Amino acid sequence: MLKKRIIPCLDIKDGRTVKGVNFINLRDAGDPIALAKYYSQQGADELVFLDITASHENRKTLLHLVTQIAQNINIPFAVGGGITSVEDAQRVIQAGADKVSINSAAVKNPKLIKEIADVLGSQSVIVAIDIKQVENQWTVYINGGRVATHKEAVHWAREAEQLGAGEILLTSMNHDGSKSGFAYDITNLIAQAVNIPVIASGGAGTYQHFSKLFTNSKISAALAAGIFHDNEIQLTELKNYLQQNNIPIR
Amino acid sequence: MVAILKYNAGNITSVRYALQRLGFDSIITDEPEHLASASHVIFPGVGEAGSAMSYLKERKLDEVIKNLKQPVLGICLGLQLLCTHSEEADTIGLSVFPTIVRKFPDTDLVPHMGWNNLTAIHGSLLEGITTADNFYFVHSFYAEPCENTVGFCEYILPFSAVLQKDNFFATQFHPEKSGSVGEKILLNFLKNS
Numbered sequence: 001m002l003k004k005r006i007i008p009c010l011d012i013k014d015g016r017t018v019k020g021v022n023f024i025n026l027r028d029a030g031d032p033i034a035l036a037k038y039y040s041q042q043g044a045d046e047l048v049f050l051d052i053t054a055s056h057e058n059r060k061t062l063l064h065l066v067t068q069i070a071q072n073i074n075i076p077f078a079v080g081g082g083i084t085s086v087e088d089a090q091r092v093i094q095a096g097a098d099k100v101s102i103n104s105a106a107v108k109n110p111k112l113i114k115e116i117a118d119v120l121g122s123q124s125v126i127v128a129i130d131i132k133q134v135e136n137q138w139t140v141y142i143n144g145g146r147v148a149t150h151k152e153a154v155h156w157a158r159e160a161e162q163l164g165a166g167e168i169l170l171t172s173m174n175h176d177g178s179k180s181g182f183a184y185d186i187t188n189l190i191a192q193a194v195n196i197p198v199i200a201s202g203g204a205g206t207y208q209h210f211s212k213l214f215t216n217s218k219i220s221a222a223l224a225a226g227i228f229h230d231n232e233i234q235l236t237e238l239k240n241y242l243q244q245n246n247i248p249i250r
Numbered sequence: 251m252v253a254i255l256k257y258n259a260g261n262i263t264s265v266r267y268a269l270q271r272l273g274f275d276s277i278i279t280d281e282p283e284h285l286a287s288a289s290h291v292i293f294p295g296v297g298e299a300g301s302a303m304s305y306l307k308e309r310k311l312d313e314v315i316k317n318l319k320q321p322v323l324g325i326c327l328g329l330q331l332l333c334t335h336s337e338e339a340d341t342i343g344l345s346v347f348p349t350i351v352r353k354f355p356d357t358d359l360v361p362h363m364g365w366n367n368l369t370a371i372h373g374s375l376l377e378g379i380t381t382a383d384n385f386y387f388v389h390s391f392y393a394e395p396c397e398n399t400v401g402f403c404e405y406i407l408p409f410s411a412v413l414q415k416d417n418f419f420a421t422q423f424h425p426e427k428s429g430s431v432g433e434k435i436l437l438n439f440l441k442n443s
Contacts, residue, residue: 002405003365003384040429045365071267076386076427096263098427121296123361123388166361195356197363220364250365250384 003250004214004242005045005221006235007199008228010035012051012081015061032065033072039228040073042235045250047073048101048169048223051081059088063095070096078126084109089116093124101169103128104142107149107156110163117164126199127165129156131186132173138186145173153186154193161194168194169223171201179205179227182213191218199223207233207241214247252276252440253288255315255328258297258305265294265325268426272433274440282314290440291318294426295327296388299351300339302327316344321442324420329413330391332420338391346418347410349396354406361390362405366423373400373414375421375438383431385411385423393422417442 011018016030036047049069051062059082066079079092080101089100100120106113106127117125130141131153138153157168170190172183182203191198197220200213204224213222227233242249254265256278269276276292277284285291293315295302306312315322315332324332333343336351343351354360365384368376379401392409395402401412403422413420419439425432 001366002362005364070264071270074268074427074429074433123363195359197359
């Protein structure tokens with residue numbers, strides 16, 4: 001049976017993990033490779049690296065890091081942040097990533113999804129969608145959640161699928177960081193509306209939140225950052241808990 | 251030296267890195283003489299069947315691969331191209347394995363993406379593997395079960411996840427991305443001579 005995936009997300013700036021991680025006995029808590037290795041040994045099914053480096057010249061640092069990650073871990077990983085062209089995507093994949101994640105660039109230029117999918121295959125394109133509920137409508141936001149668009153969430157997810165997205169990574173800004181649970185309703189609605197995997201993100205705080213997300217749902221995966229980095233939730237324990245609750249898990 | 255077949259398919263370097271982690275040197279090559287003299291040949295690939303096969307034919311690599319005598323491991327698209335025919339771009343394969351590659355019906359999510367276990371296991375490539383172990387799959391086309399199927403997987407329907415015939419081995423999943431159990435399979439393959 002196909003398993004539900006648990007995906008830790010690491011923010012990268014200038015080749016280093018942004019948030020200090022103090023639970024692992026690491027000599028260097030900002031070393032993304034040590035952290036990636038740790039998570040893969042703990043049973044992470046996949047990893048996402050989000051590059052939040054602002055400047056262009058640091059892209060080289062990122063590509064170098066991507067190669068090092070590929071050399072050191074034995075599970076798939078995606079890289080997002082700053083990918084605005086097919087060439088950007090190709091460079092990241094050639095450096096050793098399995099997938100790229102595109103967000104604002106896809107909203108501003110939807111054709112980019114198709115262009116990347118045509119060259120690298122749909123399976124390597126994650127379209128990340130940040131949404132916020134305003135007056136009963138789920139609106140798509142861009143530029144790190146700072147700018148509202150005219151796009152509605154379900155509609156944009158469908159459009160992304162038609163353009164060749166291989167997966168949807170959906171983050172509810174209303175829930176992100178709240179630790180009060182995922183945005184179950186809208187995530188399920190989108191998982192029903194498309195025929196590609198949907199990754200839920202934002203709001204995870206307890207083991208129960210994950211089991212609720214995966215029970216009787218088409219949602220394929222859950223992504224989280226802080227709760228793993230702060231060791232509030234331990235990956236191995238989370239996976240044991242889900243298994244005991246009859247969620248298909250690796 | 252292990253040779254990794256170079257052709258127009260993505261993410262071939264991942265296989266090289268996986269071998270590196272296991273302590274094996276490899277070269278990525280499309281030179282027939284390099285392929286012929288290698289101890290093992292890996293035929294990897296993420297990509298589209300039609301254009302991959304045209305690329306191989308243009309360089310006469312189709313005949314080279316079929317006639318290799320050392321252990322050969324096809325991965326993902328590599329497995330599919332070792333079959334008789336693929337529905338993807340109506341592609342004629344290398345006919346090592348007597349089976350057809352079809353597109354998954356869209357009664358569930360396509361591609362089949364993520365970790366899945368095998369339902370029946372035999373053969374030397376899967377030594378030490380159990381039906382509880384999970385492997386990383388990403389594919390929209392599958393090989394129908396045949397007499398050379400040594401590992402089955404179920405997604406939408408049962409299909410060939412692992413094939414084995416003489417010196418030819420193939421996995422639909424990516425052993426290079428399948429954690430420690432994937433490494434076990436690569437080592438099992440490399441034990442053959």
